[in-house]
Amino acid sequence: MMTTDPILDQIREHGEATYPEECCGFLLGTAGDENHVTALHQVPNRQEDQRTHRYTITPADYRTADAKASARGLDIVGIYHSHPDHPARPSETDLAEATFPGYTYVIVSVMEGTATDLTAWSLAPDRSTFHEQPVTVEAPRPST
Amino acid sequence: MATTTEQPSVTIRIPTPLRSYTNNQSIVEVNGATVQAALTDLIDTYPALKPHLYHDNGDLRSFVNIYVGDEDIRYLEGPQTALEEDTEVSIVPSIAGG
Numbered sequence: 033m034m035t036t037d038p039i040l041d042q043i044r045e046h047g048e049a050t051y052p053e054e055c056c057g058f059l060l061g062t063a064g065d066e067n068h069v070t071a072l073h074q075v076p077n078r079q080e081d082q083r084t085h086r087y088t089i090t091p092a093d094y095r096t097a098d099a100k101a102s103a104r105g106l107d108i109v110g111i112y113h114s115h116p117d118h119p120a121r122p123s124e125t126d127l128a129e130a131t132f133p134g135y136t137y138v139i140v141s142v143m144e145g146t147a148t149d150l151t152a153w154s155l156a157p158d159r160s161t162f163h164e165q166p167v168t169v170e171a172p173r174p175s176t
Numbered sequence: 177m178a179t180t181t182e183q184p185s186v187t188i189r190i191p192t193p194l195r196s197y198t199n200n201q202s203i204v205e206v207n208g209a210t211v212q213a214a215l216t217d218l219i220d221t222y223p224a225l226k227p228h229l230y231h232d233n234g235d236l237r238s239f240v241n242i243y244v245g246d247e248d249i250r251y252l253e254g255p256q257t258a259l260e261e262d263t264e265v266s267i268v269p270s271i272a273g274g
Binding site for chain 2: 056123124126135
């Protein structure tokens with residue numbers, strides 16, 4: 033995926049803010065061979081329990097995010113979540129619950145309350161595994 | 177005289193990553209008097225969508241929610257929910273992980 037440092041920082045800050053529970057949200061932008069992420073849409077972790085190692089985003093949250101993205105001329109191109117005190121790699125649960133190939137799945141590791149590694153993944157077309165994507169950082173657009 | 181049953185024409189909203197299977201269309205026009213018939217028409221037209229929406233046993237994947245307008249079909253008549261002309265059907269994922 034291609035994005036900016038401020039976007040990556042917002043993901044890290046969200047993960048630190050909800051620690052020791054998982055944070056989650058949508059990546060908004062433009063879809064392509066390399067998804068271009070230009071905005072985030074935070075959502076509450078709707079998981080009822082075990083929020084330290086599970087997250088859930090409801091269909092209602094998806095529809096709200098999709099409407100907000102559309103209003104800005106953007107699409108939902110992925111999802112992010114945090115792994116409190118675990119590495120920034122997809123878990124077995126992440127693979128079992130994976131939705132569609134083409135989404136970018138960003139995972140930020142938050143160790144003892146501090147965000148560390150941040151990685152991006154996509155589900156293989158045959159749904160068997162996640163492949164890591166490079167994270168390309170572009171310069172933020174100058175404010176006018 | 178042979179009779180033909182006119183199936184209503186409805187639209188299905190496609191989530192962004194699945195548009196690569198629908199010629200990059202975000203909204204696909206299909207025919208179907210029920211949600212099930214409309215989804216069958218969608219899959220017949222774009223068969224590569226099928227493994228991402230359905231399990232091998234033919235059940236919808238648990239994270240795939242189907243909305244008719246603003247209503248989840250689980251709270252309507254499920255796959256047998258009737259569709260009228262120009263109804264908008266949406267494929268809405270619920271997302272989870274660990």
